[in-house]
Amino acid sequence: MALPRTYESQNCSIARALEVVGDRWTLLVIRSAFEGVRRFDDFQDALGVARNVLTDRLTRLCDEEIMRRVPYQERPERYEYRLTRKGVELWPAMMTLLMWGDRHYAPDGPPVIVGHRGCGGTLTPRFTCDSCGATLGPGDVDTRPGPGA
Template identity: 45%
Template sequence: MRWDELDQQSCSIARTLAVIGDRWTLMILRDCFLGVRRFDVFEQRLGITRHVLSNRLRKLVEYDILKKVAYQQRPLREEYRLTECGLDLHSVVLALVSWGDKHMADERGAPLLHRHKACGHIMHPVTVCSECAEAVTARDIEVEIGPKWIGNDEVSI
């Protein structure tokens, strides 16, 4: 499987990685969830070249993860805002943060804490079953081929 052909795979992870699977894109998404919206702020915070940043932002707009919104008319200036599609990536980013806090943090622990606005507690993400709301881990799940994919040679378990 070639990196530039990931978007053509039947695997949902491969197709997703084709859009958000490089380090700069994930760092841009991190900053979006921290409230960054403007090109120059992304550039300053990330230390990324203008060319690479421009390419990553253009791809995120192309896939409707971000949208450009004018914040000034003369001269025209635009910022990048998360779309509904982009907001749906929050659980992915939060899961990566949680894994990093657990396995990559130094002796000081997590650099940022996440407080649930509704109850006021510091929280950690938990994956739950959409049907019964029970917490699930990798050991609690089995995988099946989707009904519209049965008999398709592209999909294997």
């Protein structure tokens, strides 16, 4: 039985947010977008997701204004997908989920290290650099293979 998509009997922002981003493929599309993936075929290659599933997730993310379609070629017409400000605001949640997964499901260590481009330090749970103390956002970091890669 599917969960209802309306919440008249409860006032729960978590439940409402999960209706939009609580699906595995949706979160992986968002993760890939943070990693710089923009084009449909590149999302498919990176994720190994079926075309119809990817189409559905990208359409939903655009409908919810988390991503937007931007033309990059006229003939034939082709689009890329970019995170909107609303999408970029998911970065702290994505990083928190990554760090939680590293703590509980990465027995060989984190598969990916989120590093500060400025000094090479790493992201802390407070979204600061463990080396220089700078507050970090998605534009301040890059990723590199970790010990569990």
